[in-house]
Amino acid sequence: MSGSMIHAEGLTKRFGTLTAVDQVSLDLEEGEVFGFLGPNGAGKTTTVRMLTSLISKTNGTALVAGCEIGREADELKLRGRIGLLPENVGLYENSSAYQNLEYFGQLQGLDPVTLRRNVERLLRTMDLWEKRDAPVATFSKGMKQKVAIARALVHDPILIFLDEPTANLDPEAAKMVREVLLGLKKEKRTIFLNTHNLDEAQRVCDRVGILRTRLLTVGAPRELEARMSGNRTVVRLDRVSEQVVRAVEARVGSGRVEVSGDQLLIDVEDADRQNPAIAETIVAAGGRIRQLTQLSTSLEEVYLKLIHEEALPA
Amino acid sequence: MRFSQAWLIARHDIRLIRSRKGIFYALVAMPLGISLGFSALIAYIASSGGPTAASALPPYIDAFSFWFVIGAASLPTSIAAYGIVGEKVEKSLEPLLSTPTTDGEILLGKALAAFVPTMAAVWAGSVLYMGLADWAVWGTFGYLYFPNLDIAVLLLVLAPLACLYSVEVSIIVSARVTDVRSAQQYAGVIFLPLILLYVAGELGKPELNDTNLLIIGGVFALIVLALFSTATRTFHREEILTRWK
Ligand SMILES: Nc1ncnc2c1ncn2[C@@H]1O[C@H](COP(=O)(O)OP(=O)(O)OP(=O)(O)O)[C@@H](O)[C@H]1O
Numbered sequence: 151m152s153g154s155m156i157h158a159e160g161l162t163k164r165f166g167t168l169t170a171v172d173q174v175s176l177d178l179e180e181g182e183v184f185g186f187l188g189p190n191g192a193g194k195t196t197t198v199r200m201l202t203s204l205i206s207k208t209n210g211t212a213l214v215a216g217c218e219i220g221r222e223a224d225e226l227k228l229r230g231r232i233g234l235l236p237e238n239v240g241l242y243e244n245s246s247a248y249q250n251l252e253y254f255g256q257l258q259g260l261d262p263v264t265l266r267r268n269v270e271r272l273l274r275t276m277d278l279w280e281k282r283d284a285p286v287a288t289f290s291k292g293m294k295q296k297v298a299i300a301r302a303l304v305h306d307p308i309l310i311f312l313d314e315p316t317a318n319l320d321p322e323a324a325k326m327v328r329e330v331l332l333g334l335k336k337e338k339r340t341i342f343l344n345t346h347n348l349d350e351a352q353r354v355c356d357r358v359g360i361l362r363t364r365l366l367t368v369g370a371p372r373e374l375e376a377r378m379s380g381n382r383t384v385v386r387l388d389r390v391s392e393q394v395v396r397a398v399e400a401r402v403g404s405g406r407v408e409v410s411g412d413q414l415l416i417d418v419e420d421a422d423r424q425n426p427a428i429a430e431t432i433v434a435a436g437g438r439i440r441q442l443t444q445l446s447t448s449l450e451e452v453y454l455k456l457i458h459e460e461a462l463p464a
Numbered sequence: 465m466r467f468s469q470a471w472l473i474a475r476h477d478i479r480l481i482r483s484r485k486g487i488f489y490a491l492v493a494m495p496l497g498i499s500l501g502f503s504a505l506i507a508y509i510a511s512s513g514g515p516t517a518a519s520a521l522p523p524y525i526d527a528f529s530f531w532f533v534i535g536a537a538s539l540p541t542s543i544a545a546y547g548i549v550g551e552k553v554e555k556s557l558e559p560l561l562s563t564p565t566t567d568g569e570i571l572l573g574k575a576l577a578a579f580v581p582t583m584a585a586v587w588a589g590s591v592l593y594m595g596l597a598d599w600a601v602w603g604t605f606g607y608l609y610f611p612n613l614d615i616a617v618l619l620l621v622l623a624p625l626a627c628l629y630s631v632e633v634s635i636i637v638s639a640r641v642t643d644v645r646s647a648q649q650y651a652g653v654i655f656l657p658l659i660l661l662y663v664a665g666e667l668g669k670p671e672l673n674d675t676n677l678l679i680i681g682g683v684f685a686l687i688v689l690a691l692f693s694t695a696t697r698t699f700h701r702e703e704i705l706t707r708w709k
């Protein structure tokens with residue numbers, strides 16, 4: 151396994167006539183944190199369930215942690231290599247945090263010594279060691295979420311799936327869980343993170359994919375922002391003259407320059423390369439530049455734009 | 465299928481059940497009640513029956529013994545229902561299914577969690593019953609009535625089969641409901657054939673002798689097998705995650 155943790159091609163799931171996930175292809179490298187973004191019903195949970203071999207796929211193939219999904223001989227091996235935090239934490243409420251982790255460690259076939267060591271280490275990391283014997287029912291939502299994350303890690307999986315770990319948490323609890331995520335990132339864990347929260351995705355993920363039944367785009371958050379926005383340079387001048395506009399058009403191509411008051415809006419392909427030349431051209435044409443900026447789009451705008459476009463009838 | 469994995473699940477379920485006082489007490493109280501109550505009745509009939517007691521007693525004793533079969537069928541329903549409905553309520557089936565455990569191992573674990581404590585209780589109760597009954601009728605019969613072939617068939621064939629049958633029905637029913645109470649209500653139909661059998665036995669047709677008990681056992685075994693295939697089809701991860709409510 152040279153680095154590839156997930157290699158999915160054309161993954162599709164239909165429930166009767168409803169296509170929940172359509173032709174999703176994606177790759178995830180070892181040590182990477184991948185954010186899977188999408189609105190309610192986009193198919194995030196369904197994708198994770200297919201990748202963790204909890205439900206069958208209708209079509210496509212995927213190699214996950216070196217195991218082929220849908221291949222019966224690989225299933226147990228796969229589930230021993232991955233950890234899952236499901237959408238609903240699903241803890242045994244009347245059992246203690248320790249007992250919850252212990253049970254899953256046993257199901258994962260850990261020997262008693264490793265089991266005890268891992269459970270203690272995880273509960274300490276999660277700041278729950280002091281409360282290890284209290285029934286989970288007495289815990290706050292954020293604490294339960296941490297127990298469930300610890301449960302997903304108890305057998306030291308090489309790949310972790312987290313399905314919306316901060317959804318339905320108050321801001322403080324969400325922050326607590328997000329810190330755990332950043333801690334996992336620092337440990338260079340490979341994580342597949344389903345989330346609604348764009349800010350979280352931006353802070354935690356190396357790359358994100360935006361899903362709405364189909365995978366609309368994949369890339370590093372900055373790259374996506376740049377891909378959509380970076381392509382407009384805004385120059386504010388003392389005064390916009392005909393001469394300046396013509397000179398810039400000659401430089402970048404006609405139809406790419408728009409005048410708005412004392413500003414020039416210029417479509418560019420590669421801002422870093424073109425902006426200095428644009429500035430030179432304007433100065434040479436006698437223009438006086440007050441400000442030159444790049445119109446930037448946030449990940450949120452990228453997301454909304456894509457999701458919105460997709461909502462329009464084709 | 466790894467028995468050790470199934471046993472891990474069974475042990476976990478049994479631990480959870482122990483904290484449910486109602487279920488735990490029923491497990492102790494019912495076999496104990498059957499033993500003490502019926503052996504007291506036997507002692508009473510023996511002491512007040514006079515010279516005819518020796519011929520009047522055996523049908524009573526055999527009928528009383530049958531109650532251990534009924535106990536074996538009634539006790540596991542609530543454990544089996546909790547084993548499934550409890551996981552549904554806590555939404556813990558998805559994480560459980562994400563561990564390296566097969567559907568069959570989970571199902572077997574759930575069945576063992578209900579079967580093992582029930583049969584332990586039933587057998588413990590029946591040993592007490594046989595001892596007390598022997599003690600009560602020793603003077604009347606002049607020999608030890610128990611153990612005999614009839615009760616051996618009842619306890620070693622019919623009771624375990626009745627228990628399995630009841631576990632399977634409870635699991636199948638629990639998959640379709642969302643609370644333990646309604647699971648138990650539906651699973652109540654379990655007793656119908658057993659009670660009919662009991663009443664028929666009391667009326668003497670068919671007579672519940674060892675041959676007939678074995679035939680009944682054979683029929684039960686077929687039902688248990690048929691239910692087993694239904695249970696495995698119901699307890700399938702795709703079904704559980706996409707259809708169960
Ligand atoms: N068992 C099922 N049977 C039928 N349809 C289903 C089933 N599970 C999911 N779906 C449908 O598949 C689509 C994708 O659902 P999924 O739960 O994967 O979305 P999601 O992205 O996880 O949404 P959320 O953000 O709400 O968790 C939805 O339209 C949903 O209604």
Ligand SMILES: [Mg+2]
Pocket residue numbers: 194195196237313
């Ligand atoms: Mg979801």
